């Protein structure tokens with residue numbers, strides 16, 4: 001049985017590693033540094049709370065420098081950490097290593113795929129929700145779906161049965177880039193505005209003109225990238241997400257209010273840089289990007 005190496009024991013890393021381990025599958029965590037490894041040993045394992053019940057999973061953990069080969073790597077870091085984190089373990093890659101990239105947005109996955117062309121890189125678009133309480137304890141906060149795909153190979157891997165055994169919801173798609181672009185477009189329309197207006201998703205109903213202007217430019221970007229059918233429904237999809245998540249704060253809002261670095265470069269930054277690359281004018285997206293960066297500067301948070 002192939003071991004699942006899980007790089008990063010944050011919210012999604014804990015969620016995935018715990019479910020795989022309790023299905024009896026071999027899992028090893030790769031932690032950031034000796035202090036984190038020591039903290040983990042003191043914690044005695046990962047804790048996952050689901051439906052009010054908390055369970056402990058005593059999953060073995062190691063550092064990047066361990067010497068066992070890696071055949072399957074689940075990268076559960078933030079987009080801005082992913083490439084560096086993978087670089088730290090790359091010398092351990094076995095021939096035909098597979099890398100699953102859980103990052104939101106776009107850009108970090110392509111960076112990893114182009115730097116390690118011998119590995120098969122699978123991209124994951126997740127709508128599940130989890131948050132970290134402290135240390136190595138996460139709470140499962142929202143049912144969802146994990147779309148998996150490989151932009152270069154439409155063959156589904158046999159190990160999807162591991163995900164089924166672990167009751168990890170998943171669907172294989174031959175158009176993972178479309179999935180990721182669509183989620184990126186939704187996030188670009190909603191998340192930055194919630195930060196700038198300091199509001200819940202539902203309060204964006206009060207800003208229909210700003211939403212329409214952003215949706216027009218995001219739709220043009222989707223068309224330019226080969227997704228006219230996603231572009232046609234975008235404005236309505238944004239409205240539906242705002243209604244369905246009206247009482248929630250967006251993930252970017254939560255990051256900014258918790259003083260955490262955002263993934264702006266891989267969301268709005270990626271939309272604006274892709275538009276610039278293909279010569280598409282997106283003045284509203286560019287303006288939103290600048291306003292968001294100014295706000296991040298004022299709060300002392302990284303602007304990228």
Ligand SMILES: NC(=O)C1=CN([C@@H]2O[C@H](COP(=O)(O)OP(=O)(O)OC[C@H]3O[C@@H](n4cnc5c(N)ncnc54)[C@H](OP(=O)(O)O)[C@@H]3O)[C@@H](O)[C@H]2O)C=CC1
Nearest residue numbers: 008009010011012031032077078079081085103104129130
């Ligand atoms: N949480 C969620 O509900 C969802 C998240 N996503 C996406 O999934 C990705 C991961 O998010 P999330 O789990 O919330 O992030 P977290 O910040 O909770 O976890 C990231 C983890 O990566 C670890 N890490 C960073 N660099 C390294 C390294 N070099 N070696 C080892 N570990 C490292 C961090 O370590 P340390 O603890 O030491 O800082 C941290 O534990 C993001 O792109 C996010 O947008 C997508 C859908 C839902």
Ligand SMILES: CC(C)(CO)C(=O)C(=O)O
Nearest residue numbers: 186187190191245250251
């Ligand atoms: C709820 C939604 C879709 C808002 O963009 C989201 O994914 C987020 O908050 O990051």
